[in-house]
Ligand code: NAD
């Protein structure tokens with residue numbers, strides 16, 4: 252049975268990808284995750300015939316080499332990263348270590364392994380780097396990023412992801428390693444760490460705390476449900492062309508204020524004990540994020556037309572389900588906050 256190394260598989264997107272992989276039923280998922288504040292072993296099922304879990308760092312080359320060899324891995328999907336822009340403003344070093352040096356070590360282990368493979372296994376080998384639209388920089392009110400848009404990162408997070416992507420691409424052009432990059436838009440869904448906009452707002456609204464919206468709330472993000480994002484990454488793993496990159500986005504553009512108001516309405520719908528009503532009265536405009544990118548939007552035509560992917564979950568339906576999940580899984584959120592040493596009050600720049 253083929254095996255896929257899924258790094259960062261205990262995080263938000265990675266754990267959804269692992270669940271989808273196990274549902275497909277025809278491959279072994281080998282998860283490598285350092286279990287930083289963002290990773291939760293309980294996001295994954297227990298180890299079994301088709302799930303192997305190793306706690307460790309993608310920068311630990313001997314460990315990665317052993318996993319690749321022992322499990323006969325023919326695909327690597329790299330979700331492991333420091334992923335939060337505000338944290339990158341406060342501590343860029345951690346982003347450099349994982350998103351650049353970690354990616355380099357992972358690539359080097361992958362290259363050695365790939366070179367030892369032969370025949371169909373070597374042919375099938377893929378290294379998929381899960382990246383972000385933030386590497387392209389910031390858009391004005393119109394236009395969309397295409398795969399040809401130049402990389403122009405502006406936050407330390409985006410800069411580290413861009414540097415990692417450049418290494419990934421260079422391993423294809425220089426050594427022939429079959430790598431592919433996905434550039435995804437903002438994801439939302441269950442099990443997202445409550446420092447990110449949607450779960451942060453839901454958690455604070457349930458506590459009756461003010462809901463910090465940066466600047467004037469007019470910044471725009473393109474939202475995609477994590478299940479649709481992972482189906483897109485699966486399509487890229489199966490059918491993507493080595494050396495290429497694919498934008499991943501579903502077209503649901505919203506201002507942050509629109510998202511905040513919708514989350515407030517959904518908290519009122521699903522959480523009868525909301526301490527402050529209307530929940531919307533908790534929204535407060537606060538100091539802007541330094542270097543705050545105004546707008547992201549991607550043209551995902553290549554993914555749709557070449558690989559036949561279409562999103563299945565509309566934003567209204569997906570957000571309703573996500574806020575309901577946050578209401579019904581407060582214990583998950585409390586555990587995440589404890590693990591990270593947060594009290595809810597210190598979350599967010601506001
Ligand atoms: P996350 O922060 O929820 O999860 C990251 C996971 O990586 C965690 O389980 C963490 O323990 C693990 N990890 C961190 N450093 C590691 C290391 N050095 N070695 C091994 N494991 C390590 O992040 P996410 O939101 O699931 O994002 C996953 C990937 O998708 C990231 O690469 C991110 O850049 C990209 N991405 C995310 C979004 C989004 O909206 N969430 C959008 C586009 C792209």
Ligand code: TDX
Nearest residue numbers: 334335336383437446447448463464465470507599600
């Ligand atoms: O408290 C907040 N108030 C606020 O107004 C927070 C946490 C965020 N915001 C704004 C900033 C952004 O414009 O909401 C928007 C979304 O913020 P985040 O959830 O922090 O996401 P973003 O910075 O857009 O980055 C996300 O999408 C792209 C992920 O965290 C990245 O990993 C991914 O690459």
